[in-house]
Amino acid sequence: MGFNRSFKRGLLAAGLLTAGGVMASDNALLEAVRNGQLQPVRELIAQGAPLDDRDPDGSSPLLLATRGNQVEIARALIEAGADVNRKNLMQDSPYLLAGASGHDEILKLTLAHGADLKSTNRYGGTALIPACERGHETTVGLLIAAGVDLDHVNRLGWTCLLEAILLSDGGPAHQRIVSRLIAAGADLNLPDRAGISPLRHAEQRGQEAIAKLLREAGAS
Template sequence: MADDLITAARQGDIAAITAQIAAGADLEARDAEGATALLVATHANNIEAARLLIEAGADVNAKDAIADSPYLYAGARGHLEILKLTLTHGADLTSTNRYGGTALIPAAERGHVETVATLIAAGVAVDHVNRLGWTALLEAIILGDGGPRHVAIVKLLLDAGADPNLADGDKVSPLTHARNRGFTDMVQLLQRAGGR
């Protein structure tokens, strides 16, 4: 029955998910990768399947074999509707992915502006440092493309109080990274925020 729920979640089969929940299927059963039905639905950005599972009590923080949870994955991928559902159903804002980063860091790196704004508003720590020695601000600069989305994210992070001088593990500041990459809009934002 648990396999049926995971299969239904993978396929986005709302009728089957509803029937499985009604029949008492184990919401926390795992597939071979350690993913729950909710994480499988989140992978596919199947909003209605995720909503059904979350409202039935599925754990939004249940991690798979590579330390992804529905909350972390939705944040990293910019699956905004599912992310908002996880935030209203007990998402652990301090939980971290396999790189030791919060949901905010990959969201910033990938240019998901609304997701970054949502995570900041939810209270995710803006200056969290992952195992690579990078914050969300550093990832937006180092791994971003310097375009309008990443510039908007840098502004959101700075406006939320991100430390413009919190350097990476090699002691290279956000401002230096932005200058080295020729990201003039980011340079200006960082300088206005007191970046050195």
């Protein structure tokens, strides 16, 4: 990769190039993203740096940017063609991680650039399931609007509705998420592997507000 003088100065200032003109890292783009250095990222992209190289954990520059919620760096990488579905060894992709983490601006970018709505994480869950579990209400709305399967069952035997109940305290954020799922047409009676319905779980856990929402929507 050949560098012009101004580009070299930028890399030197960022600590990505030695005084002898040798790259200070095997993958300067990964290093620049890891350090949150937007301008070097842009310069490296312009010079043709590989967008989808991986670190030892299998994480791409875009996945690192997503993990740190570095929106402008993620935007630069995505608009340059970085793969929003490339997974690391833990089966996280930029799209899946943005959804699970509630990083909505990056999630919007991935949805606009080919996110695979059917892709699943290491638990066999779609992006919607952890978003519901963690109470990311706006994220849930984005994923519902994008068309993610409301009734997908993960390897634990749970849907997004079940996770919103089983892995939460039933507070206001999760109540609003359950309301969104009801309005979107989620199957309210899909049970877990033991045959226990979402309504019964809510009742057993003392989540009366959620139980009331489910009963009023016709759950049994």
